Amino acid sequence: MQAALPRPASGLIERDCSGTRGYFAERISRLMRIFALLLACASAVWSSVRVEAQGSRYTLVTLIHTNDLHGRVLPSDENGGLARAATVARRIRAEHPNVIWLDAGDIIHGTPEDYLSGGIATVSAMNAAGVAAATAGNHEFDFGADVFRRALAHAQFPLLGANVRAREGGQWASLPPYAILDAGGVRIGVLGLATLQTVDLQWPGRIRDLTFEDPFETARKLVPALREQCDVLVALSHLGSVEDERLAREVPGFDFIIGGHSHTVIADWRWVGDTLIAQTGAYARALGRIDFVVRRDEAGKAEIASVNGQNTRWSDLNHQAMGIRFPDAPLIPLDRSISPDPDVVEAYTPFRLEAERFLSRPIGEALADIPTGGDEPPAANLVADAVRDMTGADVAVVDTKSVSGGLRAGPLTAGDAFNLIGGYTRQHLVTVRMSGAQIRKALQGEFVRKGRVELAISGARLELQPTPAGPVIQRMEAAGRPLEDSALYTVAGQAYVITNLMNAGGPAEVLAEPSETTREAAIEWIRKLKRVPAPDTGRIRFLQ
Template structure:
């Protein structure tokens, strides 16, 4: 029974069928339900430092924090009882993050008056101590119930200790189990109960357990993560007793959100992120929930702030009655919030000298799609950059490290940094031919999935999940020969599960960051041709379940 049931508060009419008609992406402000008893939840996710407008595939300028602020302001004006939530990965993705490390990101969100945010995996890109420092700019709670830090870290002394049930099965970054005797503290609040004009809303933060392999191990020594679903099973019954509405604010990805909804009844709404999915309508997962739709609804608003999600929830004397949902486009041409634009201007001006320098001219836009389904023009270029910079026989770059397309026409330093935003350095490892074969088998097994890679200096075919017909520099692989294999430090230290590099031996450091090497490469090769080169050729079928992507 909800708090509102006990108080016997207000009544709301719910349409036949148990929940309101789900509104599509074309819904306008004029069509928004007028019921005064609705609670409005506005949501974003995976902004990835896209604080400034950027061109979409059609060349139209979209997004930007100032334009997003105006959309949010209009939504709030339409429904006074409102919450603004973000589902994580605020950090990393444009030169603004490379230079300012999240400071303008949290400042802009504070100006927008966010009520809560989830802790995403990219919030750990510079390690937990830096995130705690940057978090001081956030005037709203950032939540995760399943990410912890070692309790003996000096900077973590003020953080709350983790209770034993929530830490069960926790693993350090890299995958090692956390001993029961090791003290752990919460890196952030697990949840917050918000009072919205008399409606009590419990917001539970959850972060993907994949951070054991998708964040930098050296930068995150002492960080641990527990299974988010297991933690939710512990906390949701407790929150259900305290709140009228239970919202899971998750950075798990839409498929894990579905699993959460199936395995943890009691959650009315999941506001998700991580998979960069545009859910044009809420997804209903039926379960034992005692609400108007007998289940859990899932929403997600894509990526980079191109859209803002809105969900209106009807709550009455019998609890949650129903909801509507839609994604609203963010277009700078329709106006920007002056205060946010003014705050961002000094940051924008300070990076303009660096980011606006031209380095290359393309005939066509170079898309970032297909990076997990074979070699691509963009992936081949990045691998070529690594190969030439390291003077290696073979180069490997994880597809998840390539984050955006190159535009048509003039390519600037800022464009290159947006494609390759991570401060990864190029390293070289000596590997025997048989070790290279194992490496290529690892890549082949991930064809169509997270963890796939782009290569240079070699080619192979994927047959029944294994690498075959391997050739290095045009010659058949020699199992006993030692090859110079170049990659990035993230993969060398086990990122995305690539543990074979470190096992092969010590790395030779280039001292060169991938995005800087890419800028230099384009300047050296003004006639470089972006194209598929048949480096990885797949032979055979892939089960649909194996085509699921989960961005790093």
């Protein structure tokens, strides 16, 4: 029995993505006549297609796609970016009447503009670019479900998540399961699927009102009924390329799977059975493109007649329809030679200016260089001190790999402190209460799991004995006294660091859910100190 389709929020489900039909009418008519001729005469090229009666109607549709933007709208020192993608999209729309832009998630994350606006900066740029639909990635929840919901309120396109459910039951109201888009009369169903890794990657409190169901089971339930409503079905997936191929094998019915999450550059036309798998890498360094023709018979039944790259590249045909050369690969590189789209620039500039004002504010002075790197990075110790001061915890721990920048001696701005931290995921701070025995067990478990020390610490000192299995704690002090197993201590750190410590040391009482981040802690610590000395080292000492 086919599952009944959930009803998405009104106004999000159906959109007309056609271009100006008067301008294109004659050109598209000529194009379809040429396609019909090719279909009839070039059986070696179009071996899977037969031309039907004169009543058949052909429609050319172009899907363009991005994924894992991570807020890259106007990158200043690299290729790619949404604004360049929008310029290329504008050119494609000028040549073709039925163009739909889809994005496969991880949108509102990764830049100061999104950090300060809660994701509204990139959503506004996507509105200006003309994105028709997107799916929710795991990073959409980095600022919490409430912040994500506020960003969604600014979107002029549906952001989808069929397997993202409200904990009390039913679809999470902010994410419709699917959208049906119109492209020249062709009904294109787009089913959004989010990764189950979101649960592991996020602090539980950030997504406490949500559950993430198995995307494969969700697709199996929805595809049969959704197929009846559309002519073409697309999975807009934030599962990763390996899972996308599995989806194509295990859930029949998808014509195309446009993916994200794994940052995979799929530079060839990758078919799994009759399903085309696509992904552009990340950061809009390339724009994906899929061209296909839909044939509708006199009874109104529609089917895909040909896809560029399925049997051959359309660019290899002897006659180029309307003089247009279709792509000979699924990705269009976006390099610095492409100018940013003016509409996207206009929408994004207010957020860029606000970020520049924030980052340029003077906050203090470094009295010496504070570098990163080494067995005990001074910059990581500085961040650990900042976390302990902001939270008031007895002990603070920070992932040294997250502190990828250092500070040079001299005046410091908020931007200098901001750029100390290279990572964005789960940089929010959590404070818990643990016994001394738990702290010792937790740290020891982390050292053995990784085989080395990748934590900076504040408010405590460790003496470690190197062993083949990893460093072993010989002695630990907190607040200048030996750590007492039965005593209780407060411990603060990045959400994922605290998660790992609790996994190794056992459950702990959560005293403060994530709110401030390592970046805010570093900025406030430098502002408080004003004149910042290099932090002391020797907090973690290896015995000979």
